[in-house]
Amino acid sequence: MTDLFDAEVEATTTTSLDLRRLQRQKRRAARRRMTLIVTAVALVLFGIGASVAYNFMGSFEGSESAAAADFEGPGQGTVQVVIEQGATGSDMATVLYDAGVIASTQAFIVEWNNNPDSSSIKPGYYFMHKEMKAEYALQALLDPSNRDVRTITVPEGKTLDYYAQAIVNLTGATQEEVEAAMADTSALGLPAEADGNLEGWLFPAKYEFDPGVTPTEVLQKMVLQTIKVLDKYGVDADDREDILTVASLIEREAKLADDRPLIASVIYNRLAIDMKLELDSTVKYLSPSEGVFTSDEERAIDSEYNTYANTGLPPGPIAGPGEASIKAAVQPADTEYLFFVTVNLETGETKYATEYADHLKNVEELRAWVRENQTTTESSDG
Secondary structure: OOOHHHHHHHHHHHHHHHHHHHHHHHHHHHHHHHHHHHHHHHHHHHHHHHHHHHHHHHHHHHHHHHOOOOOOOOOEEEEEEOOOEEEEEHHHHHHHHHHHOOOOHHHHHHHHHHHOOHHHHHOOEEEEEEEEOOHHHHHHHHHHHHHHHHHEEEOOOOHHHHHHHHHHHHHHOOHHHHHHHEEEEEEOOHHHHHHHOOOOOOOOOEEEEEEEEEEEHHHHHHHHHHHHHHHHHHOHHHHHHHHHHHHHHHHOOOOOOOOOHHHHHHHHHHHHOOOOOHHHHHHHOOOOOOOOOOOOOOOOOOOOOOOOOOOOOOOOOOOOHHHHHHHHOOOOOOOOOEEEEEEOOOOOOOEEOOOOOHHHHHHHHHHHHHHOOOOOOOOOOO
C-alpha cells in the first residue's frame, strides 16, 4: 500500500511541476511577442514622427529661404526712418521693411548678426533709400552722415541771452517762445536752490537733438547736464549755487587752464577775510561792452553784482561755467594770493601777488603792454 501510494503521489507531483513549467514557458513567450509588437509599433511611430519633423523643418526652411528676399543694389529715392532708443536688430529690420527700404526682415537680421558694429547704431532719424540691399542698409545706419540731427554748441562763459538766441536758431521757435520756456523753470527741472535763476545752470557743450525738438527739451537737457557735472564733483545741493557762482567768475576771468584753480584761490582767500572781490567780470555782467576793461562809471554801478561796491559773492552766477571752472571752484589751488592781473592780453599770461605793492608792479606791466600794443582803453586793477 505504501509503495503504491507513494508512486501515485510522485506521479501527481511530477504532473503539477510539468504543468507549472509549461505555464511559465507560455507566459515568457507571450511577453516576447508583446515586446516585439511594442517595438514594432514604436519603430513605426518613430519613423512617422521623423518623417513629419523632416517635412516640417524642410517646409520651414523653404519658407524662410523664400521670405529672406533681398534687393540687389544701393536703392533709389529717399525716405526717412526713425530708430528708437533701445531698438534691437529685429526692431530696426521691421522699421526698414515697413518703410520699403529692405526686401525682408530676415535679410537685414542676418547682416545685423554678422556685423560686430551693429550695436553702435545710434537712435534717431535717418535718411535712407528705398529698395536697398540689406547689407547697404546696415552700412547706411552705421554712417553718421545719414543721420538727421540738430546740433547746438554753446561755448563756456556765455549768458542767457546767448543761449536764447542759439535755441531760437536750433528749434525755429520765436524769441518769445524761448523766453517763455526759460521762465517756466519748474518744467526745466531747475533745482530749488537756484531760486528760479536759470543763469549759470545751462551747461555749455555740444548737444545733438532729433528734428522737432522743443526749446523746453533743449533747456531740460542743459540743466540736467549741469547737475550731472556738479554731482560728479560731489557738490552738495546746498552748495550748488555758490559753486556755480564762483565757477562763473573763474570762467570769465581765467585766460589759461592753469589759471583756473589759482584764480579760485584768490576768490576764496578774499571771501575768507571779507575783502571785496573787485572783479571786472561782474561789472561786465551789468554793463556788457567790448574788451576786458571797465570804466570808473561802470565800476560805480549800484547793483549787488558789482563786486567793487559789495563784499561777498554776487547773488548768482554771471555766465555758464564749463567743467574745468566747476572743478576749480571745488578744488582750488592752495595759495595765499589776494591779487591777480593778466599782464599779456594776447598770450593770457596772468601774474599773482599776496602783497598789494607786488600787485601794483604787475598792473604796471599790464599798462606797459597796453602802451606797446597801442591799446587806449582805460584799464582797472582787476
